[in-house]
Amino acid sequence: MSLTLSPEILQQVRAEFDPDFYLAANKDVAEAGADPFQHFLIFGAGEGRDPRPDFSMGRYLALHLDVREAGVNPFVHWVTSGRAEGRATDHGLGFQYEVLWADKPIEERMRALRLAQPDRAPDPAQTLSDAANRLAPGRGIHVTVSHDDYSRGVGGVQLCIRLEAEALARRGTDHLHLFPSSAGVMVDVERETPTLGVLLNGTLTGHFTPETVAEALAPALAGRRITVSIHSLIGHPVERTCDMLAALGVTEGFFWLHDYASLCAGYALMRDDVAFCGAPSPDSAACEICSYGRRRRIQLPAHVEVFQRFALTVVAPSQVALDLWSHRFPVRPAASVVHPHARLEPRPVQPSPSVPSADRPLRVGFLGMPSLHKGWPIFADLVRRFAADDRYEFHHLSAVEDPRVPARFTRVAPTPDQPQPMIPAIEALDLDAVVLWALWPETFCIAAHEAVAAGAAILTHTGSGNVAAFVAGEATRGQVLPDEASLRALFASREVATLSRANRKPVLHDLVFSGMVADLIPEAAT
Amino acid sequence: MKVLVFSSFTFAYLDRARVLFGTLKKHHPDWERVAVITDRPPPGIDFDPSAEPFDRVVWFEDLNIPRGEGWLFGHDIVEACTAVKGPFLHQTCEAGDADIVIYLDPDTALLNDLSPLVKALQTHDGLLTPHLLEPEDELQALLDNELATLRTGIFNLGFVAIRTTGQGARFARWWNDRLLAFCHDDIPKGLFVDQRWCDHVPAFFDRFHVLRDPGYNVASWNLSKRKVHIGLDGAITVNGSPLRFWHFTKLGPTGDTMTRRYAGTNFEVHEIWNWYKRLIEEARDPRIPPRWWAFAAFDDGTPIRKDWRELYRDRADLQAAFPEPFRTGPNTYHAWLAVEGRLTGPASVA
Incomplete structure (x- = not known):
């Protein structure tokens, strides 16, 4: 591919390419020490690897059959002509479509697992x-x-x-x-x-x-x-x-x-x-x-x-x-x-407030694996919409990062010395609120308890099972919203700021597990 | 009340027909399921109808269409498969084999039972589903759907249901006659296989009923006005009515594009398509060559061009001179085409 593109076009495409994202999303390229742009042109594009977080090669080809039939690199097409033609890079059909589009039949997945x-x-x-x-x-x-x-x-x-x-x-x-x-x-x-x-x-x-x-x-x-x-x-x-x-x-x-x-x-x-x-x-x-x-x-x-x-x-x-x-x-x-x-018990000694400054951005986090069932697509959408808004700062606390989403990542994983690392991590980052938008009715949700224990408020929806029940029980724990539109509206209107630590002055708790x-x-x- | 359901297809669509008849068998095990096949099994395929989800096969030859081989030669695959619907429907009425006959395209599938149709045919002699039930709002949709159906027909003939008596039988005879003579894909002449004819139905047959239930014949061309919902009770509804059957037209990238365009964020539509694609994959026989049709070529394997078919069907003298037009060799239509210099030159194969 690099051999067939003129230097001007190569430069144009390179300018739109995100090498940091490419290396973060493709650990094998990073480990091999390869030049990310060259790798993308020669190998990555053909393997369907994406050049930047907001451009999906597969999606562009699915949206534009003529590009697929022409067999050209979709990203090069978009940079050199598709963008000027007003071609969409996103179908705007929501995460559900993405999941269904990528769906592999369950029997196939099970066969693969058995093999x-x-x-x-x-x-x-x-x-x-x-x-x-x-x-x-x-x-x-x-x-x-x-x-x-x-x-x-x-x-x-x-x-x-x-x-x-x-x-x-x-x-x-x-x-x-x-x-x-x-x-x-x-x-x-x-x-x-x-x-x-x-x-x-x-x-x-x-x-x-x-x-x-x-x-x-x-x-x-x-x-x-x-x-x-x-x-x-x-x-x-x-x-x-x-x-x-x-x-x-x-x-x-x-x-x-x-x-x-x-x-x-x-x-x-x-x-x-x-x-x-x-x-x-x-x-x-x-x-x-x-x-x-x-x-x-x-x-x-x-x-x-x-x-x-x-x-x-x-x-x-x-x-x-x-x-x-x-x-x-x-x-x-x-x-x-x-x-x-588990249950929450107020800590006998409340730490003196860390003087949360009222004018710092509201810190909003997502706890745990960036998985569909946990509502990662909802958080990812929120981050993309408000990432440039200096009123907000988005964090992801997890053992696994998703480089497509521009949230600040903090690696949080249990170790023998620290089997419950989430509560201190939330406190260290001074998170104001967490989005716990499970797409299924959670039976318990330890993360919700960890959030409240660490003083963060919860944003969830009515269909999240015990997360909603946990929050609805006590107003100080956060808000239960009817749908995603309400979540976006809460951020757009800045109303979500009422959940700041400065405003709520939360009581910190210890998480006490049962003996099952x-x-x-x-x-x-x- | 004996109900017979039939579909018309070739071996290239056997996978789709299997899915359709499988869903019919599930919802209506007591209805007779008939496969009308205008084709012959590809070489090496030992086709066993008793292993299929239909009760019997009616081959093209069984329909005894006058001048059968010559008539068939005058049609491409789509024309032939749609045209035979008329003779089968008419002959079933004549034979008194059933009280109700329903036709469904092979690329439809049931997601619920069709018993309301039987009830509707207590008070009507026939039922048709329009492509569209309400006007479009957007220009693109108007072009794709409203204007397109002005060319191809108001009603989608992927479905028709009749009583085998009264106006149902009269309709079957009339449609049979028209399709034997004029089942052509010739939009400039006002013809689109079997469909445009049925624009006449509301005028000709006052006991026919236009089925306005949005749960029937849902397809990409009417999705812009139909919202699919799947409830926590497990019911699938379309604009509030139970989803009865879907028309999975254009399986593949083109169909996907139209579905995306008109389903929008109604992701349940893609769930239904994914289900259908899984079933098709299971029903597919990889030994059947893609686009297989036994009548697509002369007996020496030369693909038959559409213009050769049209010329033959338009010329009674050629039909009389060459009653076995698929043959090659001396004194055949193929030889005549060669002599006339018509075997070369650009034209589409069909």
């Missing part, structure tokens, strides 16, 4: 028997079931399992954790030889078939008091996992509503990943067209069967989650309870 993570050969059963025989005799054992190895993850579910196990360990209870050896995104019905990863008291023992787990553990667990807490069945060969639990003598337990995976293969109830669906009848037209519809016909009955086999107490971290689930799940659980993951189901199990039971 990337093939079935693994089971470890010798003796390894598991030996490990179980080393457990101190007579102690109760708490079994947790989830979608992954919680000891290696940093997400909310992993934290809950860790806290649950720690709380029970303090009572002298052992912990057995079971997870699918190969990751899945839904319940598994395809793997020929699925195995489960087994952690005993936090140590990985190995990977075994569910039948081996039952056989190897049954002798060591005989006579012990067993409690069970199912946090997620994603990735599990559900029937075999249940057979294994039954073989260990399990008849009852707890079932967590961390998400809505028991209602649908799309755990967030986001139809086609673009809109909250409400979990209507699986026979509805909406489920017919939804990319999760067919898998829902497997996932939902699989969970129904679990509730029919075991007397399960549903544990919801919020009333919102329990209400939605109870309304849509076809069978009644043995019992249900709302048990929040350990709080629900009587001492005598363990």
Whole structure:
């Protein structure tokens, strides 16, 4: 490409190219030390890599079929002629269209995942028997079931399992954790030889078939008091996992509503990943067209069967989650309870206000992964609209950056020394408000609690589940808005400034986590 | 009340027909589903109708159209596939095979049941859906939709439903006669295959009804005035009416462009298209060559140009002299074209 462009045109295109963005978005180019502009012209353009945050190569080609047919570099076309012709670079159809346009069929994604993570050969059963025989005799054992190895993850579910196990360990209870050896995104019905990863008291023992787990553990667990807490069945060969639990003598337990995976293969109830669906009848037209519809016909009955086999107490971290689930799940659980993951307690000593200056820009943040379900496109749109407005300063606090969005990035990731880094990070940046615009009804939302604990106000919408419920409960926590237009209007009118720290003078809190189901199990039971 | 639904297509559209008939089977397992196929299976394809989601196949030859091969030669693929709708409809009425016959284009698909049509045909003898139900507001939409339908026909004949008696049967006979003689894509002469004829229907057949429900025959040409909503109850509605069937015209980049233009931020439209594209991909038989049509070429494989077809259909003397026009060799239409110097020269193939 560079060989066929005149020096004048090359210079013109280079002037519009954003090398910093290109390097941030393409770590491989940065690591190779290549010249970003040359890389873009020779390789990147053909690979569909974008030259600047506000220009999508794929979108431009989709909008202008003549450019696609001509086979020219779309960015060069836009710089040299398309812009002057008034050609659009954005279709203005919203993030939902972007998601649907890029959509890969779910079956294709699952096939790719199965190929990337093939079935693994089971470890010798003796390894598991030996490990179980080393457990101190007579102690109760708490079994947790989830979608992954919680000891290696940093997400909310992993934290809950860790806290649950720690709380029970303090009572002298052992912990057995079971997870699918190969990751899945839904319940598994395809793997020929699925195995489960087994952690005993936090140590990985190995990977075994569910039948081996039952056989190897049954002798060591005989006579012990067993409690069970199912946090997620994603990735599990559900029937075999249940057979294994039954073989260990399990008849009852707890079932967590961390998400809505028991209602649908799309755990967030986001139809086609673009809109909250409400979990209507699986026979509805909406489920017919939804990319999760067919898998829902497997996932939902699989969970129904679990509730029919075991007397399960549903544990919801919020009333919102329990209400939605109870309304849509076809069978009644043995019992249900709302048990929040955490609560806020005012700090005994409030730090003296850091003299927040009334005339500094309002600092608005987004907490966590820049993911669709968390409402990243809504925040990104807000940043793009108001990035040049000196009344506002936008921040992104996360382990992962999105270079397309011109927000100030602060890397925030848990470490063994600092497992809860978000609260000090919010305080250090002195954020006034955070946008928590989950596109699905969140069952809890630790980030919302972290924001308020650190003194930041929350901007959310009515459909965000427990985020909205958390904010609506106390006006000082922020505002619940009806839609995105109201959010934009709040910024355009500057009304959002009422949420500044200077104005609110927030009380800071500590975030106190619960013991999860350990709080629900009587001492005598363990 | 026996209901028969048919579609007309070639093997290149087998994937679409499979999707249509699959959705019909789901919503109306008791309706008879008939595939009218104006084609022959591509070489190497062992076509097994019993494995398909339709109950029976009617081949072009089964329609016994007078001067069959010569008649077929006079039509391109679109003309031929639309023209055979007339004979099939008429013959079904004559045979008394059903009480109600519904035609659906192969690129339509049901998202709900069509039983209100059966009810409507208790009081009407036929039903048609206009391309547009209300005037456009924007110039671009006016050009794309209002003006275009003035050329191609007020009603979209991707759908028609009739009773097989009364005016339904009279309509079928009239349409059969017109399509056998004039099912041509010739807009300057006022013809657009089977559609322009039906502009006459409201005048000729007073027991026909114009279906004004926006849930039927939703397509890119009427999206500017139709808003699709998917409720938390799982229902899909169009301007408040249940979505019945969609017309997925122009699958591919051109269709995508029109859908983007007229769906705007109504992203639910793209969800419906994505669903359809997934189904098509599943139904697709990769062994069928793209744009396959057994009647697209002479028997030596030479593609037949549209002007050769038109010349043949306009000249009774050529039809009489060469009753088997697809043949090549001595004393054939192909040889005559060569002698006349007409085998060369620019013209489109169809």
